[in-house]
Amino acid sequence: MLRRVVILFALPSLTAACVFLELDRRWGTHFFSVIGGGDPVLWQQLFWFFGHPWVYVIFLPATGMISLIVPVFSRRPIVGYPYVAISTILTGLVGFSVWLHHMFTVGMSDMAMSFFSAGSMMISIFTIVQVFAWVATVWKGRPVPTAAMYYALGSIALLVIGGLSGVFTGVIPVDWQVHNTYYVVAHIHYVLIGANLFPVFAGFYYWLPKMTGRMLNETLGKWSFWVMFIGFNAGFFPMHILGLEGMPRRIYTYEAGLGFQSTNMLVTVGAFTLGVGILLSIINLLISLKSGKLAGKNPWNSDGLEWGTDSPPEPYGTVHIPTVVTRHPLWDEHDEEADPDNDRVLDQARLTLTTTWLDAEPASIATMPEETLAPLLMSVTMFAFFAAFVFHLLWLGLAAFVATFALGCYWMWPRPGKGTL
Amino acid sequence: MSSFANTVADSTAVQTLPVEDRRGIYAMWCVIATEASLFLCLFGAYFYLGNTKERWTIDRPPELHYAWMMLVVLLVSAFLLRWGEKQVNQARFSAGRLALLLTILLGLGFLALQYFDYASHLKTLTPYSDSYGSLFYAISGFHVAHIVVGILLLAYTWFLPQYGPTTLSPYRPYQTVALYWYFVNALWICIFLILYLIPNLLVYG
Numbered sequence: 001m002l003r004r005v006v007i008l009f010a011l012p013s014l015t016a017a018c019v020f021l022e023l024d025r026r027w028g029t030h031f032f033s034v035i036g037g038g039d040p041v042l043w044q045q046l047f048w049f050f051g052h053p054w055v056y057v058i059f060l061p062a063t064g065m066i067s068l069i070v071p072v073f074s075r076r077p078i079v080g081y082p083y084v085a086i087s088t089i090l091t092g093l094v095g096f097s098v099w100l101h102h103m104f105t106v107g108m109s110d111m112a113m114s115f116f117s118a119g120s121m122m123i124s125i126f127t128i129v130q131v132f133a134w135v136a137t138v139w140k141g142r143p144v145p146t147a148a149m150y151y152a153l154g155s156i157a158l159l160v161i162g163g164l165s166g167v168f169t170g171v172i173p174v175d176w177q178v179h180n181t182y183y184v185v186a187h188i189h190y191v192l193i194g195a196n197l198f199p200v201f202a203g204f205y206y207w208l209p210k211m212t213g214r215m216l217n218e219t220l221g222k223w224s225f226w227v228m229f230i231g232f233n234a235g236f237f238p239m240h241i242l243g244l245e246g247m248p249r250r251i252y253t254y255e256a257g258l259g260f261q262s263t264n265m266l267v268t269v270g271a272f273t274l275g276v277g278i279l280l281s282i283i284n285l286l287i288s289l290k291s292g293k294l295a296g297k298n299p300w301n302s303d304g305l306e307w308g309t310d311s312p313p314e315p316y317g318t319v320h321i322p323t324v325v326t327r328h329p330l331w332d333e334h335d336e337e338a339d340p341d342n343d344r345v346l347d348q349a350r351l352t353l354t355t356t357w358l359d360a361e362p363a364s365i366a367t368m369p370e371e372t373l374a375p376l377l378m379s380v381t382m383f384a385f386f387a388a389f390v391f392h393l394l395w396l397g398l399a400a401f402v403a404t405f406a407l408g409c410y411w412m413w414p415r416p417g418k419g420t421l
Numbered sequence: 422m423s424s425f426a427n428t429v430a431d432s433t434a435v436q437t438l439p440v441e442d443r444r445g446i447y448a449m450w451c452v453i454a455t456e457a458s459l460f461l462c463l464f465g466a467y468f469y470l471g472n473t474k475e476r477w478t479i480d481r482p483p484e485l486h487y488a489w490m491m492l493v494v495l496l497v498s499a500f501l502l503r504w505g506e507k508q509v510n511q512a513r514f515s516a517g518r519l520a521l522l523l524t525i526l527l528g529l530g531f532l533a534l535q536y537f538d539y540a541s542h543l544k545t546l547t548p549y550s551d552s553y554g555s556l557f558y559a560i561s562g563f564h565v566a567h568i569v570v571g572i573l574l575l576a577y578t579w580f581l582p583q584y585g586p587t588t589l590s591p592y593r594p595y596q597t598v599a600l601y602w603y604f605v606n607a608l609w610i611c612i613f614l615i616l617y618l619i620p621n622l623l624v625y626g
Contacts, residue, residue: 008451012459016466020559029548029555031466038552042469046462321435343434354441366441367590409577414589 006060006092010053017046022390041106048099056095059191060088062199063130066152069202070134072302073149074141077328080133087126094122104175113172120170127163131156146300147221151202154229158194162187165240180250183243189236193274201228201281208285209299213311214292220284228277235270238263303328308336320344321353324360374411378404442592449597453604456567460608463560464615470552481546482620483557487538491531492613498527499606502599509584509595517595521579524602528572535565557616564612567605574598 020031021043030036032043071078078084100108100116134156143149165187168174178184201224209215243249247260254260298307307330309318321344322329322336329336339345346353350368355361381403388397505520539558548558578598581591591597 008455009458012455013462015459016462020466020555023548023555023559027548029559030550030552031470031555031559033552036549036551036555037470038555039470042466045469046466049462341434346435348436353435353438362435362438364439364441365435366444405573412577412591412594414581414587414591416589 006053006057006095009096010050010057013046014050017043017050020046026390026392041103044103044106045099048102049096052099052102053092053095055191056092058196060092062155062196063088063127065199065203065206066134066155067130068304069148069152069199069206070137070156071141072206072300072304073144073146073152074137075144076137076141077303078133079136079140080129081327084130084133087129091123091126094119094126098123101170101175104172105179117170117172121167124163124167124170127159131160131163146205147216147218147225148202148205148300150222150225151198151205154225155195155198155202158190158198158232161237162190162194165190178243180248181243182239182247182249185249186236186239186243189239193232193236198228201225204281206300207306208288209292209295210306210309210311210313212289212292213295214288215295215299216284216288216292220280220287224277224280224284226277227280228274231270231273231275231277233270235267235274238266238270242267298330303331305329305336316347319347321346372411374407378407378411381407440588440592445591445593445597446600449600452601456604457608460560460563460611463556463563464611467556467560467615470556481553482624483617484538484541485617485621487534487541488613488617491534491538492609494527494531494534495606495609498524498531499603501527502602506596506599512585514584517584518579521575521595525572525575525579528568528575531568532565532572535561535568560612560616564605564608567608571598571602571605574601 020029023029024031024033024038030038032038032040034040067078067084098116098119100112101120104113104117134152138153165183169178169184169187205216205221242260242263245259247254247258295311297310299311300307305322305324306313308322318337320337320339320342323334323338323344324336325334326332344353346365350370351365352368353362354364354366356363381400385397385400385404388394388400501520502524505517505524508514508520509517539561542557546554546557548555575598578594581594584595
């Protein structure tokens with residue numbers, strides 16, 4: 001939810017930046033060219049105003065996965081739930097006021113740099129609240145060593161390393177030193193792979209049985225985790241050292257005799273090891289699809305509502321719209337689907353129940369979209385519209401615009417059979 | 422613990438609840454949020470380039486006479502459409518349709534005025550002359566695109582068979598499209614102030 005809000009406000013900045021860029025390159029305008037009174041730094045401003053909130057668009061769902069998976073396999077509710085929720089929201093909001101930390105070397109006022117440095121460090125406070133909550137959950141719980149739990153715990157360790165190098169780069173003098181070096185490459189991969197890809201793998205081992213109905217092999221999963229974990233650290237940790245030694249990023253080669261060879265060799269070996277680890281999980285998936293153990297409704301003895309349905313779930317979810325009274329619907333005494341008079345059945349059409357925001361009282365019935373190709377075709381014609389501008393084909397652009405509008409009208413036109421009551 | 426469960430048990434079956442008919446409007450608010458962010462970035466670029474190169478807005482403030490007319494046209498259209506919306510809410514649909522038609526005509530009038538405005542500015546300033554020209558035409562051009570989309574949406578709404586209570590989506594097309602039209606009008610007020618009026622006040626005020 002928060003992620004969608006962040007996308008809504010951050011993506012237009014990239015739109016503006018890309019439109020300016022295309023106009024400059026293909027149509028001869030002067031947004032970024034210094035000769036025409038433009039400024040290339042404008043590109044950086046617009047790009048990073050999108051780019052940094054986007055980091056949290058990727059990162060926050062991953063923390064959400066850890067916050068769901070760690071308590072299940074610690075067999076207790078998460079520690080400090082309200083603090084975890086609040087820090088997630090604050091990360092998303094403060095994430096809009098840190099973008100200049102990508103540009104400390106561009107040159108700006110001390111005031112601007114201090115503000116954005118402080119903002120960047122504030123993020124680490126919100127993140128560490130979550131990290132301590134996860135660690136405390138494991139500490140106070142009775143951990144179950146599943147493959148999903150391995151990935152979740154591994155990602156916490158990697159997030160701490162990536163987060164600490166992030167604090168370093170948030171400090172302006174250190175940033176000036178390591179800017180554009182492999183140190184930054186190490187940092188981004190620790191947060192992107194360590195704190196995003198590993199939670200996704202945890203989610204993969206945790207939710208795939210729900211999606212396919214078949215379990216993954218736990219032993220192979222743990223092997224895959226250890227190979228990935230060792231490969232990842234061997235591949236990316238040395239980059240911190242390479243960066244501090246002065247190896248620049250975005251340059252694919254370097255002179256012999258600078259002392260980078262052996263460390264880079266380790267990086268290459270680590271990267272291939274990481275690849276082998278990922279391959280093990282892909283093999284695991286293929287084996288599971290063919291001959292995996294049947295999962296049943298709730299193989300993990302989990303608390304989440306989704307585990308009350310069959311694996312894989314029916315397209316309509318549940319017959320009786322479930323009622324939820326605690327945060328752990330499957331761990332409490334309440335029967336979510338108890339509905340003796342069939343009061344909570346909506347089977348006339350594609351319908352679902354909406355509730356009030358705060359008290360979750362049943363409020364109204366919402367119709368769900370019908371199956372239609374119109375949105376797909378619309379995005380194709382819209383793509384043709386923008387591509388036509390890049391290639392100076394104005395008539396094609398006009399035709400694509402008309403087609404987009406016509407498809408939109410067709411899609412939205414009121415017709416019987418569109419989710420009627 | 423079971424307060425919710427009791428509420429559900431006490432209330433009648435969910436089939437009797439009303440249809441949720443405001444989702445189109447919520448979706449339009451999302452469109453407005455993201456489009457407003459786009460224009461914020463455009464204005465941000467305008468101030469950013471103007472801040473580092475103070476000469477351009479001061480030297481050649483754009484002419485105002487067409488911009489004033491465009492402002493009046495859009496404001497009249499907004500109040501007209503608001504009136505039409507009230508008519509539709511009170512089930513006077515033909516009055517609502519008339520307001521819609523007049524709004525479309527005023528929108529076309531705005532496009533005509535924009536054409537004359539561009540024609541007079543293009544004599545001295547083109548998108549290729551400098552970064553100011555690029556931004557001036559980019560911002561107002563984006564707004565023209567939004568007006569064109571707005572006119573098309575209004576026309577689509579005009580052709581819709583009925584506005585009253587319905588069990589077929591779209592549920593509240595008139596109100597949803599009107600919301601978009603108010604938004605593009607508000608955008609013009611911002612553009613008029615930032616691109617047209619304030620630079621003139623700075624030079625002649």
